[in-house]
Amino acid sequence: MLTLAILGFLYEQPLHGYELKSRITGLTGHVRPVSDGALYPAITRLEKAGLLVRRTEPGSGAAPRHALELTAAGREELRRRLADPEQAEITDQIRFFALAAFLHHLEDPAAQAAVLRRRLAFLEAPSSFFYDGEGAPVTAEREPNPFRRGMLLVARASSAAERAWLGETIGELERASR
Template identity: 80%
Template sequence: MLTLAILGFLHDEPLHGYELKSRITGLTGHIRPVSDGALYPAIARLEKAGLLARRSEPGSGAVPRQVLELTAGGRAELERRLADPAEAEISDQIRFFTVAAFLDRLADPARQAAVLRRRLAFLETPSSFFYDADGRPVTAEQERNPFRRGMLLVARASGAAERAWLSETIEELEGGPAS
C-alpha cells in the first residue's frame, strides 16, 4: 500500500519527502499512519530499483531540499500495480481505497472496470465479523449484543453504498449495464 501511494502521488507531481508523507497521511493516516521509519526506507528501495529519482532544489534556507520524481520505470510499475492489484488490495478496504485513489492513472477504462469488478465480486461474497457455532455468518438481526449489531449494521450500509458505486462506475466505464 505504501509503495502504491508513493508511486501514485509522485505520478501527479514531484514532491519532497515531507510533502509526500503529508499526502499519504491524508489518504490513510487516520487509520494507518505512515512513519518516517517506514516511508524513507520505502523511498530508498524505490530509488535503488530505478522507480524514482532524487534531485536537489534550492530550499528556503541554506540546505537544498531533495525532490522525488517518478521515472519511466516508476510509471510502468504504477500501471502494473493498478492493472493487477494483489488480492489484499482488493479485499482490504483501506488498501482498495488506495488503489481507487490512483485508478484513473490506468488509461484503459476496460482495465479500470476489471479492477472494480474484482472488488465487487469480493463484496458480493457472503461474510460477517461474527459466526455461529456451525460456522454460518451472524446477521445484524440475529446478533443480541448491541455493539456487535451496530458493527454489522454499519458494515451492511457501507457495503451497500460501495456496491452501488462500483456497479454504477463499472457501467459508466463499460458504456452498458453492470451485471
C-alpha cells in the same frame, strides 16, 4: 499500500518527502499513519530499483531539499500495479481506497472496470465479522450484542453504498470502452 501511494502521488507531480508524507497521511488518515521510519526506507528502495530519482534543490536555509520524481520505469510500475492489484488491495478497504485513488492513471476503461469487478465480486461474497457455533455467519438480526449488531449494520450499509457505486461506475466504464 505505501509503495502504491508513493508511486501514485509522484505520478501526478514531483514532491518533497514531507509533501509526500502529508499526502499519504491525508489518504490513509488516522487509520494507517505513515512514519518517517517506513516512508524513507521505502523511498530509498524505490530509488535503488530505478523507479524514482531525487533531485537536489536549494532550500530556504542552508540545507538543500530533495524533490522526488518518478522515472519512466516508475510510471510503468504504477500502471502495472493498478492493472493487476494484489488480492489484499481488493479485499482490504483502506488498501482498496488507496488503489481507487490512483486508478484513473490506468487509462483503459476496460482495465479499470476489471479491477472494480474484482472488488464487487469480493463484496458480494457472503461474509461476517462473527460466526455462530456451527460456523454460520451471524446477521445483525440474529446478533444479541448491541455493539456487534451496530458493527454489522454499519458494515451492511457501507457495503451496500460501495456496491451501488461500483455497479454504476463499472457501467460507465463499460460504455466508455465500447
